[in-house]
Amino acid sequence: MGRFFKSSIGRKYAMALSAFFLMFFLLQHFAINILSVFSPDAFNEASHFMGTFWAVQYVLQPILIFGVVYHFVMGFILEAKNRGARVKKYAKNNGAANSSWMSRNMIYSGLAILAFLVLHFIDFWIPEINTKYIQGDMSGLLGDGDGFRYYEELVHKFVNPLRVGAYVAAFIFLSLHLMHGFSSAFQSAGATSMRKEKLQLFGKAYAILIPLGFIFIALFHHFNH
Numbered sequence: 142m143g144r145f146f147k148s149s150i151g152r153k154y155a156m157a158l159s160a161f162f163l164m165f166f167l168l169q170h171f172a173i174n175i176l177s178v179f180s181p182d183a184f185n186e187a188s189h190f191m192g193t194f195w196a197v198q199y200v201l202q203p204i205l206i207f208g209v210v211y212h213f214v215m216g217f218i219l220e221a222k223n224r225g226a227r228v229k230k231y232a233k234n235n236g237a238a239n240s241s242w243m244s245r246n247m248i249y250s251g252l253a254i255l256a257f258l259v260l261h262f263i264d265f266w267i268p269e270i271n272t273k274y275i276q277g278d279m280s281g282l283l284g285d286g287d288g289f290r291y292y293e294e295l296v297h298k299f300v301n302p303l304r305v306g307a308y309v310a311a312f313i314f315l316s317l318h319l320m321h322g323f324s325s326a327f328q329s330a331g332a333t334s335m336r337k338e339k340l341q342l343f344g345k346a347y348a349i350l351i352p353l354g355f356i357f358i359a360l361f362h363h364f365n366h
C-alpha cells in the first residue's frame with residue numbers, strides 16, 4: 142500500500158482522490174453560501190451548525206485541512222517530476238503538440254487559488270477561530286440584532302470593490318483549474334471510455350457553474366449591501 146502511493150501512478154490516484162474530496166467540499170460550501178442570497182436566517186443557522194457541530198469541527202475540518210495541504214504539496218511534486226520527465230524526453234518543451242494550454246498551467250491556476258485561500262482565511266476563517274478557540278467567547282458570534290453575525294460579516298466583506306475583484310479573478314482561475322482537473326482526475330481514477338463522455342460533460346458543467354455561482358454570490362452582496 143505504502144509502495145503504491147509512492148509510485149507515480151499511486152501518486153496520481155491519491156491526487157485524484159484528494160481532488161474529488163475538495164470538489165465535494167466546494168459543492169457543500171457553495172450550497173451554504175448561496176443561502177446568504179435567499180435567506181440571511183437560513184445562512185446564519187447553517188453557518189452556526191457547521192461552525193459548532195463537533196463532527197464538522199473535529200473530524201471533517203481536520204480532514205479538509207489535510208486534503209488541501211496534501212493536494213497542494215502533491216501538485217508541486219507532480220509538477221516538478223513532470224518537468225523533469227519532459228526535459229529528459231523531449232529536446233524542447235512539447236508545448237501544444239500533446240498537451241492543452243490549461244493542463245500545462247495547472248500549477249499557475251493552483252497558485253492563484255492558493256493566494257486566494259490565504260486572503261480568504263484572513264477574511265473569514267482566522268476571525269472565526271480567534272473568537273471561538275482563542276478568545277473562547279461564543280457571544281462574539283452574535284450580531285447586532287437577535288441573530289448571529291455570520292451574515293453581517295459576509296456582506297461587510299463584499300463592500301470593498303478590490304476584494305470583490307480579487308475574489309472574482311480567483312473564481313475564474315478556479316474554473317480553469319477545475320476544467321482540466323476534472324478530466325485529469327477521471328483519467329487517473331480509470332474511467333472507462335463509455336462512461337467518459339458523460340463524466341466529462343458533468344465535469345465541464347461543474348467547472349463552469351460552481352465558480353460562476355461563487356461569482357454571483359460575491360457580486361450580489363457587493364451590489365445589494
Ligand code: HEM
Binds near residue numbers: 167254
Ligand atoms: C463567494 C464565495 C465564498 C464565500 C462567500 C465564502 C465564505 C466562507 C466563510 C463564511 C467561511 C468561514 C467558515 C467558518 O466559519 O469556518 C469560509 C471558509 C472556507 N472557505 Fe470559503 N467562501 C467562498 C468561496 C470559497 C472558495 C471558492 C473556496 C475554495 C477554493 C473556499 C474555501 C474555503 C475553505 C477551505 C474554508 C475553511 C473551511 C473551514 O474549515 O471552516 N471558499 N468561506
